[in-house]
Amino acid sequence: MLERIHLEILSAIKEHGTLTKAADSLHLSQSALSHSIKKLESQVATQIWKKEGRNLRLTAAGERIQTLASRVLPQFSHTELLLSQIAKGEAGALRIGMECHPCYQWLLRVIHPYLQRWPNIDMDVKQEFQFGALGALLSYEIDVLITPDPLFKPQINYIPVFGYEHRLVVCAEHKLADQEFVLPEQLAQEVLFSYPVEPLRLDIFSQFLNPAKCSVKKHKNIETTEIMLQMVAANRGVCALPGWLVDEHAKSMPIKSLRFGEKGINKQIYVGIRNKEQQIEYLMDFISQAKKTK
Amino acid sequence: MLERIHLEILSAIKEHGTLTKAADSLHLSQSALSHSIKKLESQVATQIWKKEGRNLRLTAAGERIQTLASRVLPQFSHTELLLSQIAKGEAGALRIGMECHPCYQWLLRVIHPYLQRWPNIDMDVKQEFQFGALGALLSYEIDVLITPDPLFKPQINYIPVFGYEHRLVVCAEHKLADQEFVLPEQLAQEVLFSYPVEPLRLDIFSQFLNPAKCSVKKHKNIETTEIMLQMVAANRGVCALPGWLVDEHAKSMPIKSLRFGEKGINKQIYVGIRNKEQQIEYLMDFISQAKKTK
DNA sequence: TTGAATAATGGATGTTTTTCATCATCAAAA
DNA sequence: TTTTGATGATGAAAAACATCCATTATTCAA
Known part of the structure; x- marks a missing residue:
């Protein structure tokens, strides 16, 4: 089987010209390289080089291996570098x-x-x-x-990284826009936009509407935050989002946010x-x- | 050092799930693979997998090696395929x-x-x-x-592959166009186009003009056959080319060809x-x- | 002709890999 | 809960392999 050492040998020969020098560069004896390639030659039933005068001349097979070497050896050493970094805790995948x-x-x-x-x-x-x-x-x-x-x-270990308030987002023209907080029954005639996840996992249901046995007129799914906010800004409905996210967009859009109930829904990202x-x-x-x- | 066998092991584990099955697929014992990776682990000072329940779970290091394996192993086997083809005389480089x-x-x-x-x-x-x-x-x-x-x-062994006649090419309007052959002195006032090689290596000189101690009015180099023929067709000069090549172009261009001297210059491609x-x-x-x- | 430089070869040695047998752990079945 | 079968790890012995040393053979240049 073609092994890494064979690639190293052919690559060293390309770099140093002679087998003896290649052996030196690999910290092996000239004999070792000769034996090693001889064995490979008998396995693949082809000559890899032939002696020509004092030097070696690669056959087509030898050149193939040399090509493979130049493609593949750098990848080996790169992976080895990564492994050593992983060993030191410097690399990995997140x-x-x-x-x-x-x-x-x-x-x-x-x-x-x-x-x-x-x-x-x-x-x-x-x-x-x-x-x-x-x-x-x-x-x-x-x-x-x-x-x-x-x-x-x-x-599993959970670490809290930041807290925020979950708030109802409405158009600035909306009739609720000037209230400080909203009550569950006030949403009965509203269209609610949310990300496409099960309603059970939406805080507006689990922590606000359901406990009060209320609901909304209609519940529509929207994939992206931007479109959702555009719809709200056009007064086509309301949605529930983190306060800090609303604040960011409120600068450039006619939207307002209000607390859920008197106490609000306070969340924590872990x-x-x-x-x-x-x-x-x-x-x-x-x-x-x-x-x-x- | 990271060896091909390590890549094979990781690759077989990816394919077969367990170490035992991977060992079977590689025609080695489960123990061999275990030892082999254990040794690599001590060399790179990182775990490559860990036992989790009955099965193995690759670490980040293990996944790196697996990634390398999937990139590099196909290249090894492709080269091995080529080597076996070379051995059978089915492949190589010409x-x-x-x-x-x-x-x-x-x-x-x-x-x-x-x-x-x-x-x-x-x-x-x-x-x-x-x-x-x-x-x-x-x-x-x-x-x-x-x-x-x-x-x-x-x-060196030379094998003749085909013979042809080297002929003078002139415009159909040229005053020599109707002759069957041309004499050296008839070229004295002509412009000659040739490929950019030493005049000594051009048959029109070595076999025709020089022996007769004649020359041409002007000798200009042109790189490509097509342009050369365009120039001749425009009656801007003459050139010397293989007969078969002239015949091909004579169908679509106003050019004619004539023999060099009475006997002609007969060439052979080897x-x-x-x-x-x-x-x-x-x-x-x-x-x-x-x-x-x- | 000689001497230096080169690669190939044979045999001895030491290392590495592999296997075998066994242990330890785990998950599912009884 | 205990048992069983499947898994991977481990240690020791055996087999295989790689490496080195010493030597030979060849080539090229002095």
Whole structure:
């Protein structure tokens, strides 16, 4: 079988010209290389080089191997470099799972400085989970989970990174726009926009409407925050979003936000990681970056 | 050092799920794989997988290696396939050197069916040689040499592939156009176009003008056959080309050709190969294809 | 002709890989 | 809860392999 050492030999010959010098550069004897290639030759039933005068001349087969070497050897050493960085805790992959649609903008602000600091960390963000985001975390599909609704488990550690108030968003022209807070029954004739998730997982139902046995006139799904806000700004309905997110857009759009009930719905974003991995430096640094970012 | 076997192991685990099945698929014992990876782990000072319940779970390091494996292993097996084809004489590289400018069109007709029959043969055509085309053949820069002027050497074998007559090309309106042959002194007032090579290597000089101690009014270099013929067709001068090539273009251009002297200049195209390589099948097939092509 | 430089070869040695047998752990079945 | 079968890890012995050393063979240049 064609082995890495064969590639190293052919590559060293290309660089140094003679077998003896190639052997030196690999810290092996000339004999070792000769034997090694001889064996390969008998396996593949082809000559790899032939002696011509004092020097070697590669055959077509030898040149093929040399081509493979030049393509493949750098990849080996790159992976070895990465492994040594992983050994020192400097590299790895951070696969982020998100269960919080509106947090995407915030996540981008976390990621940006993080990627600068960890140039060797690969990053990936997933938002769809066949067996739930928690399942994905437990089955190593993702490494961190960003969620406002932590499901506590012994193997998972959740760290709160920031609190915010969940608020109702209405058009500035809306009849509720001047109230400080809204009551469940006041939404009975409203159209509600939400991200396409089960109503049970929407706080506006679980923490506000359902307890008061109220509902809305109509519930429509919209995928993206921007479109949702455009619809609200056009007074086509209302939606529920984090206060800080509304504040950002309120500067440029005719929208207002009000508290849910007298007390409001106060939420907390958590970052969940597997317990065993609390000592991984680049992972903990992601969390501390998340805590810093508002 | 990261070896091919490690990649094979990680790749087999990805495919088969368990270490035991991976071992079977590699025709090795489960123990062998376990030991092998254990050793690698101690070398790179990182875990590659960990046992989780009954199964294995790759660490970040393990996944890196798996990624490398999926990139690199197919390249190994592809090269091995090529080596086995080379062993059977089914593959290789054919680097063709050409010392015959107008033969390029002919060469294309040879190459076309050849490439169909030898899908694994790489092909390259070179026309510039620092130390002469023969030197290139002797120093393995090229594998075959196509030339009308063979320089015989013991290490080189020349095979004639086709004969043709070298003819003078003139515009149909030219005053010589109706003659059957031309005499050296009749060219004294003509402009001659030729490819940019030393005059010594042009047959019109070495075999026609020089022996008669004649010359032309002006000698101009042109790189390509097409432009050269356009110039001749415009009656701006004359040139010397193989008869068959002129015949091809005479259908669509106002040009005629005539013999050099009463006897004409008769040429032969040879294909030269290194003596030692006469048993290489794909090489000999190139030559037989060349003989067939007119 | 000689001497230096080169690659190939044979045999001895030491290392590495592989296997075999066994242990430890886990999950599912009884 | 206990048992069973499947899994991976481990240690020791055996087999295979790689490497080195010493030597030979060849080539090229002095």
